Amino acid sequence: MAVPFYQLMLVTHRQQTALDDYLHFVETCAKAGITSVQLREKEASADFLFHFAVQLKALLSPLNIPLIINDHVDLALAVDAAGVHLGNSDTCPQKARKQLGHHRIIGLSLESMTDCLTANQTDVDYVAASAVFPTVNKSNIRRHWGLDGLSKLARQSRHPLIGIGGIDESNLNAVMKAGAHGAAMIGAIHNAPDPVAAIQTLRALQH
Structure with missing residues (x-):
């Protein structure tokens, strides 16, 4: 059975790293087991x-x-990417779908239960609880869902649900047990002394 693309998503965080060095890091992560x-x-x-x-x-x-x-x-569209991830302040998913067609991926951040119910009526491929836990990598966060909130979202959403924000080796298993189908990560991979080992551990925690 194929692994879903949203199971372990690496979110880029290049900062001041030279582009060639950062691309090498991404390649290492891709070969180690990230899924998008x-x-x-x-x-x-x-x-x-x-x-x-x-x-x-x-x-x-x-x-x-x-x-x-x-x-x-x-x-x-310009680079023929697989799709887009949209926040509440970005292009609306209906407009994005018209532009991208039905063969590309659209993900949507959820910051409230109302967002979830609206997304249920929308043609998207996955939704993301933003943010599950406190994180330094995103500003203007409206809420932290926590495990209880994530569980409620999982019960309400008709789309695959991933967690974003503050997820690492210490809590990923609990996030998956709460109903998430995957996770998007920055710090747990970028800050790891050994990114390959970290990714292998994270993937193991998802089973």
Whole structure:
């Protein structure tokens, strides 16, 4: 049985790392067991994002790892990415679906139960509880779902649900038991002394 693309999503966090070095890091992670990559670089220029996305697509395609673009539907189309991940302030999913067609992935962040109920009536491929736990990697978080909130979302959502925010080796198993189908991560992989070992441990905790 194929592993779902949303099972273990690496969210990019290049910061000041040289691009070639960071691409090598992503390649290492891809070969170690991540199941998709989300390009999320909020402070980057449009030109740099395009260059970065082209490089990621070229790197990931031979490995059959989907590239998801955060926010930018136009960029996803320009580089032939697998799809987009949208927040509440981004392009509405209905408009994105018209632009992207039905063969591309659309993910949607959920910040309230109302968001979940609305998403149930929307043509998206997965939804993300944002954020499950406190995290330093995202500002303007409206709520922390916690395990109880995540469990409620899982019962209500008709789409596959992933967790985002503060998830690591210490709590991933509990996140999955609460009903998540996968997780998107920054710190648990980027900050690991041995990213390969970390990814292998994280994947094991999802079973």
